[in-house]
Amino acid sequence: MSSSLAQPLPWLLLLLALAVFTAETASAAELEVEPLGGKAPQREFDYFALALQWPGTYCQRTRHCCSNNACCRGSNAPTIFTIHGLWPDYNDGTWPACCTKSRFDPKEISTLTDALEKYWPSLSCGSPSTCQGGKGTFWAHEWEKHGTCSSPVFRNEYDYFLATLNIYFKYNVTTVLNEAGYVPSNTEKYPLGGIVSAIEDAFHMSPLIICSKFCGGASPMLL
Known part of the structure; x- marks a missing residue:
């Protein structure tokens, strides 16, 4: 595989809905979490969405480098799909x-740090917001929000990050x-339909592909 990050593949984010890892696999009937701000207890989610990103497209937006930006690793920059997150979602399109x-x-x-740096790296120098009103790392954002x-x-x-890595490998x-x-x-x-078909044939599920640019007539699109 080429080490160049300028590959013009047509997507930025790819989502797989993982019905096999739904909350229904757990024994509890409802979520037992401590709500923020006195809100009602969170209702049980329906499925996980595994969100992957293609560095070759994402890193084209890089304007400056920093130590935590994997786009700036030179020949060691990622050349595979990397994890963006594992998101609990509802069937109605909300989360x-x-x-x-x-x-x-x-x-x-x-x-898990070594594996996360390789397969779940940050692709920017920004500090995303966290749920506690501050700024933090990419991993902090994904854990606290999702x-x-x-x-x-x-x-x-620990269980959340380890499971996400294992799902990514699967x-x-x-x-x-x-x-x-x-x-x-x-x-x-490459034809977008062929890419989608390859994923469907392998995993028996249809990906949601969100394009970085105009892609096959719509962006984003549900396939």
Whole structure:
């Protein structure tokens, strides 16, 4: 695979709805989380969406570098789909967010740091907002906004990040596309329908592809 991050693949974000990891697999009938701001208890979510991003497209927006931006790693920059997040979602198109007061603690996932840096890196120098009114790392944002809503399937920060890595390895989109002949290229153009079909054939689910530019007539699109 080419190490160049200028590959003009047509997507920025790819979502897989993972019905096999729904809250229904847990024994609890309702979420038992501490609500923020005195709100009513969070209702149980319906499924997880595994959100992946393509660095070759995302990193084209890089204007300056910093130590936490994986786009700036030179020859070690990611050339595979990387994780954006694992998001609890509802069937009606909405989603829960910031479900508890649990703050991100990097010590809780210290044994996962190497894997997270490789497969779940930050692709920008910005500090995204957290649920506690401040700024934090990319991982802090994902845990506080989405991970805290993953109970009762995942009860703590470590379990959430470890499970996300395992799900990412199980649904290896990069490998599936490479084996189907869709490899990064600065010149080759691939039919979007073929890319979608390869993913559907491998995982028996249809991806939601959100394009960085005009892509097949609509952006975003549900396929």
